[in-house]
Amino acid sequence: MIAHEDFAPRLLAWQRAHGRHDLPWQRTRDPYRIWLSEVMLQQTQVATVIPYYARFLARCPDVAALAALPDDDVMTLWSGLGYYSRARNLHRCAQQVMTRFGGRFPENAVDLASLPGIGRSTAAAIAAFAFGRHEAILDGNVKRVLARVFGIEGFPGEKRIETAMWTLAESLLPMPPRGVSATPSDDDMSRYTQGLMDLGATLCTRANPDCPRCPFAADCVANLTHRQRELPTRRAPKVTPTRRTVMLILEAEPFVLLHRRPPTGVWGGLWSLPEVEDEAQARDVAREFGGQPESFSRLTPFVHAFTHFRLEIAPVRIACGEPQGGRLLGTPDAPVAWVDRRDLDRYGLPAPVRRILDALHGSLI
DNA sequence: AAACCGGGGAC
DNA sequence: GTCCCAGGTTT
Numbered sequence: 229m230i231a232h233e234d235f236a237p238r239l240l241a242w243q244r245a246h247g248r249h250d251l252p253w254q255r256t257r258d259p260y261r262i263w264l265s266e267v268m269l270q271q272t273q274v275a276t277v278i279p280y281y282a283r284f285l286a287r288c289p290d291v292a293a294l295a296a297l298p299d300d301d302v303m304t305l306w307s308g309l310g311y312y313s314r315a316r317n318l319h320r321c322a323q324q325v326m327t328r329f330g331g332r333f334p335e336n337a338v339d340l341a342s343l344p345g346i347g348r349s350t351a352a353a354i355a356a357f358a359f360g361r362h363e364a365i366l367d368g369n370v371k372r373v374l375a376r377v378f379g380i381e382g383f384p385g386e387k388r389i390e391t392a393m394w395t396l397a398e399s400l401l402p403m404p405p406r407g408v409s410a411t412p413s414d415d416d417m418s419r420y421t422q423g424l425m426d427l428g429a430t431l432c433t434r435a436n437p438d439c440p441r442c443p444f445a446a447d448c449v450a451n452l453t454h455r456q457r458e459l460p461t462r463r464a465p466k467v468t469p470t471r472r473t474v475m476l477i478l479e480a481e482p483f484v485l486l487h488r489r490p491p492t493g494v495w496g497g498l499w500s501l502p503e504v505e506d507e508a509q510a511r512d513v514a515r516e517f518g519g520q521p522e523s524f525s526r527l528t529p530f531v532h533a534f535t536h537f538r539l540e541i542a543p544v545r546i547a548c549g550e551p552q553g554g555r556l557l558g559t560p561d562a563p564v565a566w567v568d569r570r571d572l573d574r575y576g577l578p579a580p581v582r583r584i585l586d587a588l589h590g591s592l593i
Numbered sequence: 594a595a596a597c598c599g600g601g602g603a604c
Numbered sequence: 605g606t607c608c609c610a611g612g613t614t615t
């Protein structure tokens with residue numbers, strides 16, 4: 229694994245030779261321009277941002293102009309970039325720079341992060357780019373680079389892992405040339421921060437990292453162990469909740485009892501089998517429709533998967549002497565009906581219900 | 594369809 | 605402080 233003190237020099241050399249140098253916001257130290265680009269680049273790609281960035285600057289060359297712009301004009305300028313809360317925060321931020329900081333962006337990350345739309349990572353980026361501050365960024369790209377190069381296991385969104393990554397990111401920052409000054413040069417901090425972003429955006433990409441061109445290929449844990457696809461560790465798939473239901477198959481040949489589901493919710497408006505929570509309820513409800521307790525028989529339970537949950541269905545079959553009413557299940561909007569099973573094709577049935585009834589009657593038709 | 598994303602806001 | 609979401613894009 230690469231020694232921490234070797235990381236920054238190698239990244240700096242790579243950025244010099246192979247990093248991006250022509251992005252519109254790279255040749256300025258104006259915190260306003262850097263801030264604007266960083267906010268636009270949150271969740272949005274460089275190519276998309278460039279024309280918006282130019283338009284914004286043409287209309288608002290400085291923070292005072294942006295602060296003075298009417299809300300609607302800001303939204304219009306932003307329109308098409310998405311994530312509109314960013315635009316609202318951008319405007320509020322410009323106004324706060326005017327009122328709280330006398331029209332000048334604060335030069336330290338803590339004060340920057342107190343402004344709307346500027347979190348810890350964005351604050352560090354502005355502090356490093358505009359003021360050469362010794363601050364570490366940690367956005368999605370950087371998390372990916374660090375997880376791979378240093379072989380960090382665990383989902384980076386998890387608090388413990390993220391905290392460790394912030395500590396690592398800070399430990400990797402460029403050191404000043406020995407015996408010269410307390411901090412690296414402004415130029416080094418800009419280049420280093422840009423290098424992290426460039427590496428993540430151009431080589432160490434999510435899907436197909438270009439490891440042969442990477443300055444860390446010889447030491448990168450992910451590359452050496454061929455685990456580029458496993459690192460960074462993905463979020464644990466959230467366990468989909470499982471619900472259980474008992475479906476009643478009340479039969480009075482050739483009729484079967486169906487229940488119209490309410491218009492909203494799962495299977496809204498479809499005809500389905502009556503559902504109860506357990507077998508005791510099944511017997512109670514069956515009695516209302518003339519069910520014969522001695523005919524009670526369990527069919528094989530099975531699982532139906534929805535996007536957001538799993539439904540475990542336990543079908544229960546009960547014979548009824550005659551099609552008979554009892555009170556209606558549910559509400560007037562959700563009535564029941566005895567349906568001739570030869571007419572089932574004309575009813576909209578949920579797939580698993582169709583499957584139950586087909587299995588039951590298919591061979592008999 | 595599912596993973597991913599920085600910040601805000603709720604708790 | 606910590607957890608979770610809104611509103612998007614990428615794979």
